Amino acid sequence: MFARGLKRKSAEDGEDVEGGLAGAQAMPSYSLQRQSLLDMSLVKLQLCHMLVEPNLCRSVLIANTVRQIQEEMAQDGTWRVVAPQAAGRAPLDRLVSTDILCRSVREQEGERPAPDAGDGHTPDLVPGLATVPSAQALRNPQSSLWEVDSSRENRGGFQKSLDQIFETLENKTSGSVEELFADVDSSYYDLDAVLTGMVGSTQSGHGSGLQAFSPATAAPPSSSCRSDLGELDHAVEILVET
Amino acid sequence: MKRGSHPGCRPALGCCQGPRRDQLQLLHSPRGSVVRWRGQSCDSQQDALLAGIGVLTQDTLWCFSQVKGTIEIGATEADIISTVEFNHTGELLATGDKGGRVVIFQREQESKNQVHRRGEYNVYSTFQSHEPEFDYLKSLEIEEKINKIRWLPQQNAAYFLLSTNDKTVKLWKVSERDKRPEGYNLKDEEGRLRDPATITTLRVPVLRPMDLMVEATPRRVFANAHTYHINSISVNSDYETYMSADDLRINLWNFEITNQSFNIVDIKPANMEELTEVITAAEFHPHHCNSFVYSSSKGTIRLCDMRASALCDRHSKFFEEPEDPSNRSFFSEIISSISDVKFSHSGRYIMTRDYLTVKVWDLNMENRPIETYQVHDYLRSKLCSLYENDCIFDKFECVWNGSDSVIMTGSYNNFFRMFDRNTKRDVTLEASRENSKPRAILKPRKVCVGGKRRKDEISVDSLDFSKKILHTAWHPSENIIAVAATNNLYIFQDKVN
Numbered sequence: 043m044f045a046r047g048l049k050r051k052s053a054e055d056g057e058d059v060e061g062g063l064a065g066a067q068a069m070p071s072y073s074l075q076r077q078s079l080l081d082m083s084l085v086k087l088q089l090c091h092m093l094v095e096p097n098l099c100r101s102v103l104i105a106n107t108v109r110q111i112q113e114e115m116a117q118d119g120t121w122r123v124v125a126p127q128a129a130g131r132a133p134l135d136r137l138v139s140t141d142i143l144c145r146s147v148r149e150q151e152g153e154r155p156a157p158d159a160g161d162g163h164t165p166d167l168v169p170g171l172a173t174v175p176s177a178q179a180l181r182n183p184q185s186s187l188w189e190v191d192s193s194r195e196n197r198g199g200f201q202k203s204l205d206q207i208f209e210t211l212e213n214k215t216s217g218s219v220e221e222l223f224a225d226v227d228s229s230y231y232d233l234d235a236v237l238t239g240m241v242g243s244t245q246s247g248h249g250s251g252l253q254a255f256s257p258a259t260a261a262p263p264s265s266s267c268r269s270d271l272g273e274l275d276h277a278v279e280i281l282v283e284t
Numbered sequence: 285m286k287r288g289s290h291p292g293c294r295p296a297l298g299c300c301q302g303p304r305r306d307q308l309q310l311l312h313s314p315r316g317s318v319v320r321w322r323g324q325s326c327d328s329q330q331d332a333l334l335a336g337i338g339v340l341t342q343d344t345l346w347c348f349s350q351v352k353g354t355i356e357i358g359a360t361e362a363d364i365i366s367t368v369e370f371n372h373t374g375e376l377l378a379t380g381d382k383g384g385r386v387v388i389f390q391r392e393q394e395s396k397n398q399v400h401r402r403g404e405y406n407v408y409s410t411f412q413s414h415e416p417e418f419d420y421l422k423s424l425e426i427e428e429k430i431n432k433i434r435w436l437p438q439q440n441a442a443y444f445l446l447s448t449n450d451k452t453v454k455l456w457k458v459s460e461r462d463k464r465p466e467g468y469n470l471k472d473e474e475g476r477l478r479d480p481a482t483i484t485t486l487r488v489p490v491l492r493p494m495d496l497m498v499e500a501t502p503r504r505v506f507a508n509a510h511t512y513h514i515n516s517i518s519v520n521s522d523y524e525t526y527m528s529a530d531d532l533r534i535n536l537w538n539f540e541i542t543n544q545s546f547n548i549v550d551i552k553p554a555n556m557e558e559l560t561e562v563i564t565a566a567e568f569h570p571h572h573c574n575s576f577v578y579s580s581s582k583g584t585i586r587l588c589d590m591r592a593s594a595l596c597d598r599h600s601k602f603f604e605e606p607e608d609p610s611n612r613s614f615f616s617e618i619i620s621s622i623s624d625v626k627f628s629h630s631g632r633y634i635m636t637r638d639y640l641t642v643k644v645w646d647l648n649m650e651n652r653p654i655e656t657y658q659v660h661d662y663l664r665s666k667l668c669s670l671y672e673n674d675c676i677f678d679k680f681e682c683v684w685n686g687s688d689s690v691i692m693t694g695s696y697n698n699f700f701r702m703f704d705r706n707t708k709r710d711v712t713l714e715a716s717r718e719n720s721k722p723r724a725i726l727k728p729r730k731v732c733v734g735g736k737r738r739k740d741e742i743s744v745d746s747l748d749f750s751k752k753i754l755h756t757a758w759h760p761s762e763n764i765i766a767v768a769a770t771n772n773l774y775i776f777q778d779k780v781n
Contacts, residue, residue, distance in 0.1 A: 076614075079614060079668070079671075082671070082672060086674075095424050095425065095426070095427065095450070095513070097513070097677070098512055098513065098531040098532075098562055099531060099562045099564060099581050099621070099677075100674075100677045102559060102560060102561065102562050102581060103581055103617065103618045103621060103677070105560075106560055106617055107614055107615075107617070107618065110614055110617070111614060
């Protein structure tokens with residue numbers, strides 16, 4: 043189980059920033075917790091990339107969780123993580139217990155990092171300022187992953203296992219959730235194309251190649267068959283191993 | 285009532301003589317009075333108290349009956365039970381395991397000599413249903429684990445069941461053979477061909493009795509119709525068709541035809557990158573052969589009517605409970621994913637299981653369930669850890685009793701829970717070797733959430749999350765339940781007086 047039993051400490055505004063900082067390193071804030079959940083989720087997705095037969099339901103649920111976190115981070119404007127050195131002027135929030143992520147929104151409302159914490163900006167301005175970079179971040183999560191990665195070196199208090207995970211993440215070429223997902227599924231997709239493509243194969247020039255490969259029982263000629271030549275070509279390429 | 289000492293008196297409790305001395309005794313203790321059955325085969329005071337309390341509150345008392353399977357040492361992963369199912373009469377109980385084997389138990393006839401001992405289940409047949417396969421196109425292994433077993437109603441002397449792994453459904457015929465033909469003309473007793481020159485007479489082979497042999501033969505193999513992993517099979521009430529559901533599609537089969545199936549539900553998006561929801565379970569309506577339901581990973585249930593169109597992508601009814609915004613967290617969607625859906629025997633209700641609750645829905649009300657039962661709400665604050673160790677993805681099943689008055693589902697630490705829909709009472713019981721004395725009454729268990737832990741309670745942090753009860757089954761008409769705890773199968777019965 044996760045480290046448990048970290049005690050809560052109420053916010054001490056303006057008082058003893060250094061103490062607050064030292065305290066923050068010992069007790070992760072909501073955004074750090076959320077970040078580690080995101081990292082854990084990405085690792086889980088990677089792991090099922092390596093598994094023999096990934097459980098699709100599990101992958102979908104994890105991917106949806108990742109999307110949720112990304113969306114929330116975009117709303118917060120925290121998708122680009124600020125290095126804690128700069129946080130000297132922006133106090134690292136309130137110190138919360140480890141299980142904050144499990145708590146309901148109502149409980150969390152008072153504790154989540156407000157977009158304008160320590161900046162002096164009005165709430166209206168900051169989201170506006172944040173949207174452009176965060177939108178870019180959403181479109182290119184890969185680069186933001188790397189960014190997050192580099193800023194992580196500055197943080198303390200992460201478990202060793204997470205460090206190993208980041209190395210793996212860096213080595214992987216796929217970045218966005220969608221890409222990860224498409225990778226995992228490509229073989230399914232192709233097989234599906236082959237099976238459904240069986241129906242339309244006799245007309246195309248690839249017919250003989252596929253028929254030679256035909257499975258023991260023919261694919262059901264159902265009305266939901268969605269084959270098109272593009273998929274068929276791709277499938278044939280794989281079969282022929284070009 | 286006079287306090288005194290007489291045979292069977294328990295001085296610590298201070299018992300009295302009641303009006304029906306030969307059967308009941310009323311015991312007074314500092315904590316109150318309990319009724320005790322006299323002459324019952326209880327081992328301990330505790331059993332007596334439980335029995336007494338049970339009588340007073342009219343709760344069902346569950347007793348240990350049998351356990352099948354080996355004790356820890358020597359248990360392999362292949363022995364892990366992955367599905368449990370009674371047949372329609374309750375005479376047979378089938379289990380499937382991770383190693384692809386099916387074991388069928390048969391209830392012995394109740395003998396007149398042992399009136400108090402209800403029929404026990406003994407091994408009837410064991411066979412290898414599925415073997416591991418290798419998918420060469422995808423370079424992936426196909427597990428032989430039996431995901432589901434469903435019985436067909438009995439129509440002749442033989443028994444038929446469907447068993448499925450991730451990709452292939454098989455129809456098995458289990459039949460008895462207690463006679464064999466003897467006296468062939470062309471073959472001798474060992475089956476060797478006789479020399480034609482030695483054959484001088486003609487005779488008719490006769491059937492002679494032999495030792496009972498139970499043989500299982502695969503009668504149909506329904507393969508190559510599922511790209512994704514099959515999670516459910518369900519026999520239709522017409523007994524001619526059945527459905528198989530995988531993550532994204534549901535297919536309808538005719539038992540006689542193995543090279544063709546009809547696709548009746550397809551939720552696969554054109555672009556797989558847009559996939560956000562999968563099918564988690566599906567079942568036919570018990571009486572209406574045109575209706576079925578399927579559940580999703582987003583906590584919704586769809587009722588479909590096959591008469592409406594060939595492809596049932598449009599539902600007739602859509603069951604979803606609005607989310608409680610105050611309870612929202614990053615894990616909300618995961619814990620709302622439905623792991624099992626079951627029609628009641630009456631066909632009027634459906635029951636769904638998600639990670640923390642069991643819900644009963646009325647088919648006529650789509651906007652919320654009529655009943656919600658908390659299975660282990662104390663896990664709500666532990667969801668982060670349960671996500672980390674993957675337990676949050678465990679798929680628990682749920683079952684109805686024969687009269688649809690009680691529902692049962694499993695939990696962790698080998699606990700399982702029963703909810704009485706009428707009395708609104710619930711109980712937590714444990715399947716463990718410690719409670720395995722014959723006819724020992726199961727003691728209710730309690731999980732302590734916080735604060736002071738009482739003597740018999742167990743704290744949340746002490747729960748063993750590797751001991752999970754995912755699969756249970758309830759006899760169709762009697763209070764007999766089968767509970768699969770990893771590689772052991774426990775059978776419990778209600779107390780017989």
